[in-house]
Amino acid sequence: MGLQTKPLEASMKVGSGTVVKRAKKNGSFSFQAKVRKNGVNVSQTFASLKEAKEFITLTDSKILKGESVSALKAKKITLGEIFQDFIEGEPSMPLIKKQRLAKITEEIGNVPLANFKTKGFQDYINFKLAQEIPDQKTKKKEYKGFDGNRTTNAKGEVVKKTYKSSTIRKFYYDIRTALKWHSKINDYHFDSKPFDDVDPPPSWENPRTRRLEDGELDRLIQACEQLYVNVEASKCLIQFLTFSAFRIGETMLIRWKDIKLNEKKPEESYIFIPKAHQKIARKKGAEDRYASMRPELFHLIKNQMMKWKKSDDDLIFPFWAGPHYFYTRFRIICKNAKSVNLTLHDLRHEACSWFFENSTLSDIEISKITGHIELDTLKRYANLRPHKVGAKLWASLERK
Structure with a gap:
């Protein structure tokens, strides 16, 4: 038979409360008195059972009289x-x-x-x-x-x-x-x-302005060749993020049944992003997205990714357990591509910028693709297409 040890913790009912007896390392005991009654929830630890019982009795009395039982204790309790x-x-x-x-x-x-x-x-x-x-405390060496x-x-x-x-x-x-x-x-x-x-620190103090440099996307794709696994999948995911303007988290949750390709009318193709899969799901105004595709994204899916499809319910990117795994992979890809200070989210920024520079879509139409709720966030891209605004202005004047 194995050695029997004394329980480290035991509880007993006292009135409307409970006393929890705990063994300390030095062999002594502590007694935590807990009272939960009529919406009141208080606890306090004592060195003796007698003190713990007296606390419960006194607390019961104060609750019955409608008195506050916590104001004094609140001054002594620690933040921890x-x-x-x-x-x-x-x-x-x-x-x-x-x-x-x-x-x-x-x-x-x-x-x-x-x-x-x-x-x-x-x-x-x-x-x-x-x-x-x-x-990290567990870090032993550089990788x-x-x-x-x-x-x-x-x-x-x-x-x-x-x-x-x-x-x-x-x-x-x-x-x-x-x-x-x-x-x-x-x-x-x-x-x-x-x-x-004390004012809360800003949520977005210095918005990133990092864009892909000329030829940088090609360098990233080429750098994937140095990976040991998921070479083609990594190439496709980088391009997918660059062409779609989607977040990495929602991208990892897309299934084949969410992709609607119309080969006869490719302009009618779209990707369904349910509200529940979006980072802003709990925010007011969040809704399901039916994101239209730019031509490069349509051809990427049709010509390079469809070969992976086995079932409509399968994820389109099942190669990683989640976004975190590809975050670390992307750092290695950037290092091999000699891309400095580039993040996965910068690919979303690049894609958003493309829509402003190369289309005449309104801010609201772009937000339906990218999933931005607050249009003020998109204002940062407004200076990317002054020529588009000018073209619209002259076109409207010529029609008069």
Whole structure:
């Protein structure tokens, strides 16, 4: 028989609450008292069972009298405890948000809520905006073709990247959402002053303007020859993104049944992108897209990709488990093609630019293809086709 060990945790019912007894590494115990009643959800940890029971009894009494049971405790609780309660109280929270809250907890989790003030919050946001992205803890060596958290500056030096303002903006709202949630659940006043005084970092501070250089697409295609696997698929995906203006995430979810090719009238061909597959699915105004194809995309699918089709329900790009895998592959392709500071999203930017430069489609018509909800985002492309605007103007004058 194996050795039997004492349970590390045991719970007991006390009135309307519960006491959880936990064993510590030093052999002692802690007693966490939890009360959930009439919309009140509070907990506190004590060194003795007696104190835990007294807390539950006192809390019960305050609830019956309609008194607030959390105001005093809220001053002592740390931000880390609040974040943990928030995670446990929202089981459907996305993993990426849990990871951000874990990172925030490492950095400011020991700060008591009573000490969370404007100056400290502003200092934290400023620190994060200037912080270099650290190496992964599990990183042991550099890998060929993978620059990870490094970039090349204007002097040609390889330096560590800093966090984007859009990333720190998520940190900002994660903290705000967690504190607001905790105050609501525990019935105390939410202090919005730090958030009123500190502006959230911009979501799009410096829009990228990177375009493909002359011959760069050909270099990327040629660089795929140096890959060990999925050579032709990689070539097609790069071209697909460059011609379609689609996001990589929604592209990876396209199935053959979503592609409608009309060989007799190719101009009527389109690709169906359901709302649920789009990054902006939860935003107001999001809708299913029936994206028309430019000629290059039509011929790419018809002449090079159709040979992969086996079933209408198959993905058109089943060669990678998801976008993340091709992100890393694309870095290697760019390195082999000697393409500096190029990202997968830049291919979408290139495709959007093409529509403005080579078509007379309106902004709304282009947005139906690209999936932009906010037309203000497309205004950045307006200066790409002044000759098109002039042609429309002269054409309208000649008709008079």
